[in-house]
Amino acid sequence: MPKRTLTTLLPYGIAVAVAACALLVMLLITPLKTHTPFLLFFPAVMTTGWYGGLGPALVATALSAVSAHYFILPPTASFALTVVTGIQLAGFVAVAVFISILQSSLRQARARLEERVQARTHELAETNAELEAFAASVAHDLRAPLRSIRGFAQALMDDYGAQLEATGLDFLHRIIRASTRMDTLIQDLLTYSRLSREALPLEPVPLQAAVQAAQAQLSGDLQARGAAIQLEAPLPVVIAHYPVLVQVLVNVLANAIKFTDPGVRPIVTVRADRTEDQVRLWIEDNGIGIPAEYQEQIFQVFERLHGPDTYAGTGIGLAIVRRGVERMGGRVGVVSLPGQGSRFWITLRPTDEGA
Numbered sequence: 101m102p103k104r105t106l107t108t109l110l111p112y113g114i115a116v117a118v119a120a121c122a123l124l125v126m127l128l129i130t131p132l133k134t135h136t137p138f139l140l141f142f143p144a145v146m147t148t149g150w151y152g153g154l155g156p157a158l159v160a161t162a163l164s165a166v167s168a169h170y171f172i173l174p175p176t177a178s179f180a181l182t183v184v185t186g187i188q189l190a191g192f193v194a195v196a197v198f199i200s201i202l203q204s205s206l207r208q209a210r211a212r213l214e215e216r217v218q219a220r221t222h223e224l225a226e227t228n229a230e231l232e233a234f235a236a237s238v239a240h241d242l243r244a245p246l247r248s249i250r251g252f253a254q255a256l257m258d259d260y261g262a263q264l265e266a267t268g269l270d271f272l273h274r275i276i277r278a279s280t281r282m283d284t285l286i287q288d289l290l291t292y293s294r295l296s297r298e299a300l301p302l303e304p305v306p307l308q309a310a311v312q313a314a315q316a317q318l319s320g321d322l323q324a325r326g327a328a329i330q331l332e333a334p335l336p337v338v339i340a341h342y343p344v345l346v347q348v349l350v351n352v353l354a355n356a357i358k359f360t361d362p363g364v365r366p367i368v369t370v371r372a373d374r375t376e377d378q379v380r381l382w383i384e385d386n387g388i389g390i391p392a393e394y395q396e397q398i399f400q401v402f403e404r405l406h407g408p409d410t411y412a413g414t415g416i417g418l419a420i421v422r423r424g425v426e427r428m429g430g431r432v433g434v435v436s437l438p439g440q441g442s443r444f445w446i447t448l449r450p451t452d453e454g455a
């Protein structure tokens with residue numbers, strides 16, 4: 101018999117089996133047969149309707165009605181129909197048919213809803229892909245003229261800088277700084293956008309390796325500022341997405357070595373506390389600190405407490421940190437007082453590995 105035919109007939113076979121089981125239990129339990137002759141036939145109809153739909157449920161209704169008439173309702177072992185028996189059977193059939201139709205409608209509605217969810221999910225995936233392609237295209241189109249502006253300004257300075265007055269040189273420096281800042285801003289916006297859309301498969305990541313990778317990326321800034329990062333090893337293993345975790349750490353560490361008073365050597369301490377359900381990573385600095393009223397605001401996009409001439413940046417770095425940490429199932433915050441440094445914390449889920 102073809103597989104498709106078997107699949108079609110299976111719900112009807114279940115209808116017969118469920119109705120037979122209900123009849124058997126009713127015959128074995130005398131009080132049920134006497135006082136509630138249809139008690140188990142209703143669940144039989146409902147079960148069949150839930151699994152097979154309207155057709156099998158109607159078959160279960162018919163079998164249940166015939167079984168109750170012959171084996172349970174008086175006179176038993178007979179198809180003789182009295183007024184009382186007729187009313188009982190009619191009531192059972194009416195209720196069972198109503199239940200079957202209702203279940204069928206709910207089943208169809210559920211199937212339509214699942215189809216619509218799948219269609220919307222597919223549309224959302226296509227839209228995200230289009231947005232990503234559009235963002236990449238716009239970023240390329242925006243960065244190309246910026247590179248040209250910066251390149252021509254640098255060439256002008258190299259070739260004709262000696263002939264320019266101090267004011268002209270200052271203008272060229274401003275052009276180069278502004279174009280560089282805009283290029284960085286575009287890159288940060290792309291990073292923030294990708295973090296909102298891309299799937300992030302999570303896996304065990306050694307925190308110590310991630311911190312060291314972030315430190316390597318910042319080696320130039322660390323050397324230029326004479327900064328020191330003190331790592332209190334060993335650090336535990338967490339559930340995270342390695343590239344995103346490294347990006348998060350780069351942004352937090354970059355802030356820690358950047359926001360210091362002039363003449364102060366940045367010193368950053370990285371340590372972790374572990375409990376049964378979370379790892380809390382601390383990044384502590386000796387910087388300028390953050391007033392309490394701004395400690396939530398700094399994690400929002402384009403929120404800056406200082407002008408770009410005082411401390412360089414785009415105002416997106418900590419927004420990227422929050423979005424990345426939240427996508428990995430964690431949280432981020434800061435404890436700070438003005439003039440007393442800042443203690444940024446990141447919580448992530450631990451694994452059974454590591455110390």
